[in-house]
Amino acid sequence: MSIDTGDTAWVLVSSALVLLMTxxxxxxxxxxxxxxxxxxxxxxxxAVMGLVGVLWVLWGYSFAxxxxxxxxxGGFNFLGLLNVGMDPSDTYATTIPHLxxxxxxxxxxxxxxxxxxxxxxxxxxxxxxxxxxxxxxTVVYSPVAHWVWGSGGWLAGLGALDFAGGAVVHINAGVSAxxxxxxxxxxxxxxxxxxxxxxxxxxxxxxxxxxxxxxxFNAGSALAANGLAANAFVATNLSAATAGFxxxxxxxxxxxxxxxGTVTGAVAGLVxxxxxxxxxxxLAAIPIGIIVSVACYYAIVLMKNxxxxxxxxxxxxxxGVGGIWGALATGIFASSAxxxxxxxxxxxxxxxxxxxxxxxxxxxxxxxxxxxxxxxxDVTIGLxxxxxxxxxxxxxxxxxxxxYGGLLR
Amino acid sequence: MKKIEAIxxxxxxxxxxxxxxxxxxxxxxxxxxxxxxxxKGISLQWRAGEYRVDLLPKLKLELVVLDEDxxxxxxxxxxxxxxGEAGDGKIFVLPVEHSVRVxxxxxxxNAI
Numbered sequence: 001m002s003i004d005t006g007d008t009a010w011v012l013v014s015s016a017l018v019l020l021m022t023x024x025x026x027x028x029x030x031x032x033x034x035x036x037x038x039x040x041x042x043x044x045x046x047a048v049m050g051l052v053g054v055l056w057v058l059w060g061y062s063f064a065x066x067x068x069x070x071x072x073x074g075g076f077n078f079l080g081l082l083n084v085g086m087d088p089s090d091t092y093a094t095t096i097p098h099l100x101x102x103x104x105x106x107x108x109x110x111x112x113x114x115x116x117x118x119x120x121x122x123x124x125x126x127x128x129x130x131x132x133x134x135x136x137x138t139v140v141y142s143p144v145a146h147w148v149w150g151s152g153g154w155l156a157g158l159g160a161l162d163f164a165g166g167a168v169v170h171i172n173a174g175v176s177a178x179x180x181x182x183x184x185x186x187x188x189x190x191x192x193x194x195x196x197x198x199x200x201x202x203x204x205x206x207x208x209x210x211x212x213x214x215x216x217f218n219a220g221s222a223l224a225a226n227g228l229a230a231n232a233f234v235a236t237n238l239s240a241a242t243a244g245f246x247x248x249x250x251x252x253x254x255x256x257x258x259x260x261g262t263v264t265g266a267v268a269g270l271v272x273x274x275x276x277x278x279x280x281x282x283l284a285a286i287p288i289g290i291i292v293s294v295a296c297y298y299a300i301v302l303m304k305n306x307x308x309x310x311x312x313x314x315x316x317x318x319x320g321v322g323g324i325w326g327a328l329a330t331g332i333f334a335s336s337a338x339x340x341x342x343x344x345x346x347x348x349x350x351x352x353x354x355x356x357x358x359x360x361x362x363x364x365x366x367x368x369x370x371x372x373x374x375x376x377x378d379v380t381i382g383l384x385x386x387x388x389x390x391x392x393x394x395x396x397x398x399x400x401x402x403x404y405g406g407l408l409r
Numbered sequence: 410m411k412k413i414e415a416i417x418x419x420x421x422x423x424x425x426x427x428x429x430x431x432x433x434x435x436x437x438x439x440x441x442x443x444x445x446x447x448x449k450g451i452s453l454q455w456r457a458g459e460y461r462v463d464l465l466p467k468l469k470l471e472l473v474v475l476d477e478d479x480x481x482x483x484x485x486x487x488x489x490x491x492x493g494e495a496g497d498g499k500i501f502v503l504p505v506e507h508s509v510r511v512x513x514x515x516x517x518x519n520a521i
Contacts, residue, residue: 194460196453251454258454300457314456 003088004095006225011096011104014220017213018107022049022114024209028267029118031202032260032313036393037122038198038403044117044129051130052113052137056106057081063142064105065092068152073143078102091151093223104220105145112169113137118313119177122187122195123390126398128383135373136176144172144362160358161334161341161351163232164221166275166326167362174320175363178311179370184383186310188390195312198403200260207263211240214270218277231338232277235285236270242289243269250297261297264318268296271322276330279339288329292322324359331355410505410521411479415470416444416498417490422468428485429472436521437472448496467498473505473521 026045033041052060058080066074078084081102089098113133120129147155148162155167162168187195197203218236222229247265251258272292273285280288299317303309311317331352334343342348377383384390389397396402417425422439429437443464450463474482483500491497510520 194462196460196462197455255452255454255459258456261454261456264456297457305458 002095003097004224007093007095007223008097008100010225010229011093011100011220011223014216015100015104015107017216018104018111018220019049019213021107021210021213021217022046022111024206024213025111025114025118026206027202028206028210028263029121029313031199031204031206032197033121034195034393035198035403036395038202038395039401040126040394040398041117041121043126043399044121045114047126047130048114048117048133049110051133052110053106055134055137056109057102060109060137060142061102061105063138064109064145065102065150068146068150071152071154071157072146074146074150095224101223104223105149108165108169108217109137109141109145112141112165112173115169115173115315115319116177116180119181119311119315120184121312122394123384124184125382125385126394128377128381131381132180132373132377132383135377136370139373140172140176140366140369141168144168144365147361148358155358155361158357159341159351159354161279161330161339161355162275162327162358163278163330163339164218164274166271166323166330167358170271170274170319170323171327171359171362172323172366174316174318174323175366176370177315178309178320179367180374181309181311181316183371183374183378186308187312188387190310191304191308197260204259204263207267210267211270214240214274218270218274222278228278228339231282234282235277235280236273238282238285239269239273239289239292240266241269242286243272243293246290246293247297250293264296264314265293268292268318268322271319272326272329274323275326276333279330279335279341279343280333281335281338284329284333284335288326288333291329292325295325296321320363324363327355327359328352410473410508410517411476412471412473412503412505413479413482413486414501414503415486415490416442416467416500417470417486418492418496418498419466419468421490421492422470424489425470425486428489429482432481432485434472434474434478434482434485437470440469440471442467442469446496446499448494465496473508475518475521 022045026042030038030042062078063074066078069075084098084102086097088094093101145168147153148168219229219233244262244266248257248262251261269289272288296318299321300314303317332344334341336342343351444467445463450461452459452461508520
């Protein structure tokens, strides 16, 4: 097929939008860390932009989208951009240059790896995070992306629906985050000691950039400048708006309307609509957005306050739980008029079961593989910083920098 | 000479400053401090649930006055910093050995 300039322009812009989500995530996470860990928390996202940005081109893309090997992983035929050029692929997004499709997908790999870091901030050793990230992208992200989006991928073959990465990005990152927390343990002083966000305006700015970039993430996943992109765009905004407002109401009922809660809700809404955006009508985003905020709010209460997991920035509770709800919601609300697939409401109950298989498969694989990779990193270079390093803060101990200058200004 | 250290509510600074100025106590140093007393803490929100902060922001005023002026200054502070609720703050009075004006080298009574 030949190149469509409109499609190419849109996916190029979308790729840039998705890239911007990772600096957005750096701010979103960084603001929630304590003052002494602000830079180290942001650094995790920026370092992953470098690391995965390179590894994706070298081998990540090939293992995700290369020639199918048993439905499980891509082959070697796209290693180092081999056979990936200015002409369209004959399999994927056939109206845009293959390079654009590769780049767009690479931005997803970057943010997925960066998402995990939120669970382990304030005590993971920086070198361990880098080694873990390289291994995780290779062994977890690329294969799971192949299962769901790769030509010949087994979950794709089964008919599991994941428009923009509810399973590949959010369940994958959320469950892996939980597994890594289990290996790494709690921050010193958790719970009990108050660990106060150092700068909620940064969190809000980060959430704004995430929301903005998410239009590229979801509407760009149409891989064309068409009606489906428009549907995804509107559904995305509606879900974020609904969920942010819902979380605000929940916090109001408990205490007072919280900004941190509102922006967290918006992000949860974006997570939940991600798998659904190209399969459901825009209006379905309203129930999806309401339910995700209720689910994620109480997931935080359960995981952190009751069970005592120090998933520091609630990656599992927001991305894992939000992604699981989004995957189920896609099976429930899918409309054949939008993405050509009927869901439960249109009488196709089997779609929910297929979605469930996808959730369990991705969740179980991510959990087990992360435990293995994390253990490997732990026994080789050690996952955690020393007690003193943790106490003085990772900004100083890992990076020799501090976020705010001292007395002399 | 005595040093008066007054811990007051942030929103009372202007009134206290004005009252001191009217009694012609112009020089003072103000710092932002955190502290606790009978007021205990306040509860703040995380994404889900609450946490308690038991150190609250206050302002600390420091001024040095002649011994005979202490009561007047204290009175100006107390009258203008009081709300009657817990959390109005504290005043401490300490003896001062010397004071020196850096610009001139003047000492003690000539340097407050």
